[in-house]
Amino acid sequence: xxxxxxxxxxxxxxxxxxxxxxxxxxxxxxxxxxxxxxxxxxxxxxxxxxxxxxxxxxxxxxxxxxxxxxxxxxxxxxxxxxxxxxxxxxxxxxxxxxxxxxxxxxxxxxxxxxxxxxxxxxxxxx
Amino acid sequence: xxxxxxxxxxxxxxxxxxxxxxxxxxxxxxxxxxxxxxxxxxxxxxxxxxxxxxxxxxxxxxxxxxxxxxxxxxxxxxxxxxxxxxxxxxxxxxxxxxxxxxxxxxxxxxxxxxxxxxxxxxxxxxxxxxxxxxxxxxxxxxxxxxxxxxxxxxxxxxxxxxxxxxxxxxxxxxxxxxxxx
Numbered sequence: 326x327x328x329x330x331x332x333x334x335x336x337x338x339x340x341x342x343x344x345x346x347x348x349x350x351x352x353x354x355x356x357x358x359x360x361x362x363x364x365x366x367x368x369x370x371x372x373x374x375x376x377x378x379x380x381x382x383x384x385x386x387x388x389x390x391x392x393x394x395x396x397x398x399x400x401x402x403x404x405x406x407x408x409x410x411x412x413x414x415x416x417x418x419x420x421x422x423x424x425x426x427x428x429x430x431x432x433x434x435x436x437x438x439x440x441x442x443x444x445x446x447x448x449x450x451x
Numbered sequence: 452x453x454x455x456x457x458x459x460x461x462x463x464x465x466x467x468x469x470x471x472x473x474x475x476x477x478x479x480x481x482x483x484x485x486x487x488x489x490x491x492x493x494x495x496x497x498x499x500x501x502x503x504x505x506x507x508x509x510x511x512x513x514x515x516x517x518x519x520x521x522x523x524x525x526x527x528x529x530x531x532x533x534x535x536x537x538x539x540x541x542x543x544x545x546x547x548x549x550x551x552x553x554x555x556x557x558x559x560x561x562x563x564x565x566x567x568x569x570x571x572x573x574x575x576x577x578x579x580x581x582x583x584x585x586x587x588x589x590x591x592x593x594x595x596x597x598x599x600x601x602x603x604x605x606x607x608x609x610x611x612x613x614x615x616x617x618x619x620x621x622x623x624x625x626x627x628x629x630x631x632x
Contacts, residue, residue, distance in 0.1 A: 336485075356485075356514075358478050358481065389503075390503060390506060392514060392599075393598035393602050396602075400585060425498070426500060428500075428503065431578075439586040
């Protein structure tokens with residue numbers, strides 16, 4: 326599997342999709358006007374990875390802000406991961422949030438309530 | 452005739468203005484205005500949580516404009532394809548994001564019903580509805596997902612205040628104020 330790395334921009338997050346290590350990272354902010362355009366290649370990558378997943382896939386999400394159109398795309402990513410998990414591979418999602426950020430904490434809880442994958446909420450201290 | 456936008460705009464310029472914009476809403480303009488907000492000293496002084504809420508609400512408001520404005524075909528407004536107004540101000544203890552844009556008359560009832568419905572919900576109901584829409588509906592044609600207004604009410608804990616002003620037989624001017632405490 327190829328590795329995809331996207332550097333962060335003022336409107337889009339840093340993304341790393343590493344098929345060799347089974348590591349997925351999304352960090353920073355996600356507020357593009359056209360979220361589907363940004364996330365489509367990532368979803369396509371996950372589709373391919375889902376055919377030959379590693380035994381363990383670790384997913385680290387550390388977002389500062391995201392807009393509501395990104396929220397749908399992030400859910401699409403989690404749904405792809407859920408398929409991988411349900412086929413028998415181990416998938417772990419780590420949702421990082423700053424200690425005083427109740428909105429990002431609640432956003433993590435929202436996803437946790439919708440998808441069925443091991444999901445850890447990890448508080449970061451300043 | 453038509454709606455007197457200048458008079459409305461002046462009225463919205465109360466308090467300490469952090470940014471104000473009237474004109475074409477484009478992706479580049481959105482990037483620039485967000486940079487202005489991030490470097491604003493007033494906002495740097497407030498706590499992280501409030502600053503993030505202000506930023507989040509502003510992003511949703513301006514992208515709502517980007518995705519949903521209609522422009523009257525008459526000559527009164529010559530400001531590009533996506534004409535909108537957005538103001539971020541500090542009024543005493545609140546930050547206020549005010550937006551205004553023209554929409555076609557046929558959309559008024561849908562938008563009004565939606566806001567009234569959202570405004571009537573308790574915190575718990577807001578959370579449930581948000582999760583239901585996030586989990587079940589496909590993304591809307593324009594990419595908004597139908598979650599923007601819901602998200603703002605949920606994050607601010609304040610109801611959306613809106614006004615609708617007649618413009619001509621086909622268009623109205625639609626204005627929203629969102630307060631962040």
